[in-house]
Amino acid sequence: MTTLLGLPTAADVATAATTIRPHARRTPVLRASVNGRDVLLKLEHLQLSGSFKLRGALNALSCVDHPTRVVTASGGNHGLAVATAAALLGVPATVYVPESAPESKTRRIEAAGARLVRHGATYAEAADAALAAVTSQDVYLPAYDHPDVIAGQGTVGAEIVADASEVDAVVVAVGGGGLAAGIALGIGDRTTVAVETKGCHALHAALEAGRPVDTEVSGVASSALGATRVGDLPFAVLNAPRTSSVLVSDDEVVAAQALLWEEFRIAVEPAAAAPFAAWLAGRVPAERPCIVLCGANSAWTTEP
Template sequence: MTTSTSLPGPAAVAAARATIAPYIRPTPLFRTQVDGRPLVLKLEHLQLSGSFKLRGALTALLGGDRPEHVVTASGGNHGLGVATAAALLGLPATVYVPETVPETKARRIEQGGARLVRHGSTYAEAAAAATEAATEPGARYVPAYDHPDVIAGQGTVAAEVVAEAPDVDAVAVAVGGGGLAAGTALAIGGRTTVAVEPEHCCALHRALEAGEPVDSPVDSVAASALGATRVGELPFAVLSASPVVSLLVTDDELLAARDRLWDEFRLLVEPAAAVPFAAWLAGRLPGELACIVLCGANTDR
């Protein structure tokens, strides 16, 4: 596996795919038409733990020496992924979350077998406490997105897409800290990565404008999953060197897209997962055939 400071490449995604294969659920592709236009949906919300985050967590934990204890911080989905990965590997886990974490996600983290610690009002405060806790002997901190193994693991979603649907010319994903988008860029062989964010929760978009990661305000109904205040350094480095289109949608657009997925297909996803579909519905995606990754379903309805 790669070191914590080196950039992963396509080979790292291929290696991660083989490494985590015994533990994950390969999720289906759904070819359909919406408004007379062809579309491919990647149903990653059907993954164990309810989101793609399991892939990166497993890749990180299976690299290097086996820890005695796993620690992380999360707004929800990453914590669920780490809790599930730790349970699959027989490891104890502690997940720090901000006090604003949705109850649905907090409950599922505990149901996954992890110890839940509420700390601070923001993800950054929870992460600071988790990082300190991870200095204890035998503990390992699993970052949410800014680690090469995590990026490589998240890239296995898109690797499955292009293996099954090589005719897609763009893969669209929601962006928080950038791990899924960066992994997608590594996995899709020169196709276009479409990185979609809520307009008031857009750390990657602001970083691309500034030429470097910068602090960004967070104010969106999808903030519990996409609420990174700054895109990761490693994801930004990968995405800066890749064919990437950065798009923004409004909260009204993403909620309407979420509702349409339910009304038309009976696909129940959380608001963040509908973000790329919202951009597609608005006709903003490039290319002839896009794959939309529905990244998570940790919601109550």
Template sequence: MSTILPTPTDVGRAAERIAGYSRRTPVLRAHVDGLPVVLKLENLQLTGAFKLRGALNALNAGERTDHVVTASGGNHGLAVATAGALLRLPATVYVPESVPPAKARRIEATGATLIRHGATYAEAAAEAMAAASAAGARYVPAYDDPLVIAGQGTCGAEAVADAPDVDTLVVAVGGGGLAAGTVLGAGERDVVAVEPENCRALHDALAAGRPVDSVVDSVASSALGATRIGAMPFEILRSSGVRSVLVTDAEILAARDRLWEEFRLAVEPAGAVPFAAWLAGRVPGDLPCLVICGANADWVPA
């Protein structure tokens, strides 16, 4: 993995590489409880989550490979599998045994090979990296990679281009790729990182001054369940002064339900995390943009 941190220029290059493959998802302006807010509807992305952006950028840059391997809690795996299908590259995706059925089903539907291994993302990733090395295949990290981070940054860049009056961007955090990319694509706007109380890799890393192992126990852990924040995202986030805001599982589920009731948006718990923080009054700014990052769950609104 390169140790050179990506830049806003890299986000612009990523936008060119993924054009024609990813969707430019819309922004929705609304008033909730009398306050204005903007939603970036990345739940409408081709794979149902923002992760396709980073996967496409990683696979479209540099030398062509014959086979790609990755590990994921679900959304990144689906992104790499879909990007592989779009670019006609065979893909193998390792997931924890706890992977939600909706995500496993969609990964297999792309034609990728799905392998369940271990109880956590970290265990699946260790096995995937070993398998990729043994097979001479390319391993695509979920978040600790400059091309992946730059690709995720195109989401924030689109949001501020389509809603230039927003003053804050709010994103959920797992391994940190989206948050770090958003810092690069936000055009000097404030970025707020939101995490579940018991799935708080960035929060714990900021307290320790370095990435450390963190507990993974949340309704949003299938998407945000990184045991440790990525080293590269952490460096970008720490140097930019991004702070971590915590929300409870109850707040996440209430926000998910309200996204359905208010907007008829059916999202997975991770997709509701920024909205949960905003509803709780923990987001600064006069006009924040909340990135609704994913919708890959078997949840059906009552």
């Protein structure tokens, strides 16, 4: 399904769209106006499992012949997606998460039928433990640095351009880079605006250095955007002129999250509000952007 270099292609995204169709939702695009400015929102938080991650997990697992067990590590969303995809495809799953993984996500991983293992203080430590537990009969599914995962995530972009051909850019949050890379492959010659917080900026640091580098992780969106290093495959796709890197502050993310609720009654996790924050701040270099609201897997309370 991939090229000899291991990089996914636009054709792989098209194939993935067919592969995941029996199980994944085709999420809607909402045309709206905020503060007198027109905007399009891709409501991917309505996806099964509550985030875009299901697409990549479904595609990657569907590409394996008769898997006996899938093992993965996750800060939360990927683990829930793998647990959900595995249940849909009838495959046992084990998910490793760091001790800091929020209960709002770990509870749902177990409810989906996966075995949950808490290990370490960071995603990297959880991933090391997961890899050490993999046997020759297991499938290890990375959260973002995998060609079939990237191709599956790219179906978000393909749906956007099919439903809103006027879009000239897609604005998306970046953790390890799988979603942004997939979208870049799925939207043709349009711009990918990759948004990170100042405390979670692995892609921004990599683009400045010319290669993936280790970074510190902190802040309000760290449970979802907390990759300390962007994936090699995502970086190879995103290190291109059609990628624009934007940073937002934690305060801007929280304000964007609140505005989405106030204006639309849309409750998303902080990571999903980051692209909206960039747009509100006027940092999106596009006239007709579509903002991806990528997930809603966080505890949510409102005033009575």
